[in-house]
Amino acid sequence: MTIITLLTDFGLRDSYVAEVKGVLLTLAPGATLVDVSHDVPPGDVRAAHIVLSRVWHRFPAGTVHLAVVDPGVGTARRALAAAANDHFFVAPDNGILSFLPTGTQLVELPIGETASATFHGRDVFAPAAARLANGSPLSSLGREAPDPHRLALPEPHREGATWVGEVIYVDGFGTVVTNLRQDMLGNAGRLRIAGRDAGPLHRTFADVRRGELVAFTGSSGTIEIALRDGNAAKVLNVAVGATVKAVEPPLPPLPR
């Protein structure tokens, strides 16, 4: 049966996620529901975008991805469904789908008159996801829509011999995900963050001693900085938006 993944900021304490699942299983009996996360920080569209961009392509073709982090519910923001690479996406038009390639097929979902003005996840997005899971063509769900709203995502820039990027995500282990890529480090480059030297690129955590910072290419392709057996974000006192630099030698010494 078709898989429907769910990504929300609803949390798992209240009734909201289960209300959505009840609608999905009523309208698409037998669908396989998979939680991506319901613990996106409330209203954090950028975090939701990063999580979904890492996940969707791990699922089989035909999967429907329902993503509802929707601080603008009830405003004029559009409700979207999209198809790309044989996957389907249903989400508010607030940037959560920024990872979709240009030219992705998009439709705008109508908001039914009986839809709660505060819970489109249940009353607008879930019914659309169920229809896609049942095999309805995307074009039958609404009228064609232009490109979605795209987040202004930070891009690294060059300052002399140094690439300057930033922290784009901090995971539950305190690992700091940056937007720097391996090729920006050169052959002998080192990472710098929060006034500290985070060393050269390593292969994995175990390449440094416990309690030391370790930089490596993360599982989604950009450089991440962790603390072996610890929480890098806490120790460095950094959050999303903090500056990270890839510097090439010679460079003055910094504390490790």
Place this chain on the structure above:
Amino acid sequence: MTIITLLTDFGLRDSYVAEVKGVLLTLAPGATLVDVSHDVPPGDVRAAHIVLSRVWHRFPAGTVHLAVVDPGVGTARRALAAAANDHFFVAPDNGILSFLPTGTQLVELPIGETASATFHGRDVFAPAAARLANGSPLSSLGREAPDPHRLALPEPHREGATWVGEVIYVDGFGTVVTNLRQDMLGNAGRLRIAGRDAGPLHRTFADVRRGELVAFTGSSGTIEIALRDGNAAKVLNVAVGATVKAVEPPLPPLPR
């Protein structure tokens, strides 16, 4: 296949939820398990009751709802199974099923001699839920039982031109769910909570500015008070049981 929903206060850190699921999938192979929540505050029967009352009717007919928030496990409190509106319910008799209509068909589940005295969720309720999922008639699960224990739920009352209700639930976003209904506000009424004016009824969050209180009819039919892009319960410093008033003009000014 039959759906079994699960609502507990077991949390997701320990083995308990999975032990229950193992029993369910052993006794009812192929059942579709859906978590409602496992993060009900420990022993909070009233919160569990509210969550389940919002959720069960979203699922298709035939669904079995297993709800185990059971501070009285091992006492003389009865173990129940019930059928109403083509849904089935399995739960301790402590008020968690207060939303069931009078006259609901009920049976008392026997407690097997080998059942752990501290884990009826696994040893009493899960096997009963599995049997219902497999199509066993309710009457085969135990002897007929009278009406379940019902929580004494607060009802709004009138004081002159004012309806006085209370906070019955606070969700994970900090939205305050009250027991007041739209008709109690009249045409020009305003909400009052914690010494503050929460304004007239709006349609959705976006009808006020960021950081302002917004009252609206929630997705389950009563009035809720949120803070746009914030946490109303924290800012108001209110919890379940706090007083909320629907006042009609003219009324003296209060800070917003």
Place this chain on the structure above:
Amino acid sequence: MTIITLLTDFGLRDSYVAEVKGVLLTLAPGATLVDVSHDVPPGDVRAAHIVLSRVWHRFPAGTVHLAVVDPGVGTARRALAAAANDHFFVAPDNGILSFLPTGTQLVELPIGETASATFHGRDVFAPAAARLANGSPLSSLGREAPDPHRLALPEPHREGATWVGEVIYVDGFGTVVTNLRQDMLGNAGRLRIAGRDAGPLHRTFADVRRGELVAFTGSSGTIEIALRDGNAAKVLNVAVGATVKAVEPPLPPLPR
């Protein structure tokens, strides 16, 4: 369809669990995925071992248990798959499978060249679990391996008329799980922990008054100490490793 259970310390906020599930459902379409827990404290192999040892045998024969608490990812620690009692297990060789009987059939999984050095859960263990779910024989997954690494688990010892054990787990309710067994208490023995008398063995919580300590044989067979309607671990200020004694009378009085 085959059940695959998942136990990790990945948390539910990030993309990691869903990345693993995407791989599982791509390689083993139709498998039933069941979360055991993703909230094991980061890197706490001993806690993961206890949770899994309580859970696996509740599932039907043929179930595949995927357990990834893997602080040594990318080091020389082996990746294992095992078969015991008609269940399958896939996990790093760090002690998480210590509960398996001696002589369990084990194979060492090869680490593919394209596997991320920081995410074997997705790139090594999930594909192996999917193959087992699809019916591949264990022997086809890797070369035979000797006994797994086993944790040095604490065993109670005798001091005169007293059995001295320790706290081996603290659950989400604050219930303290010990390694003492009922037979160590004798007929009139009492429990002692953190300088307090925890009383004789009772049957269930309700055998003491609210706010009192209650010792009972837990659902997995050893003695546990709870606080009725409260959090024993917090009130006693104990954690894993704390000493617990089973003392036989006569004994000097201690505060309850």
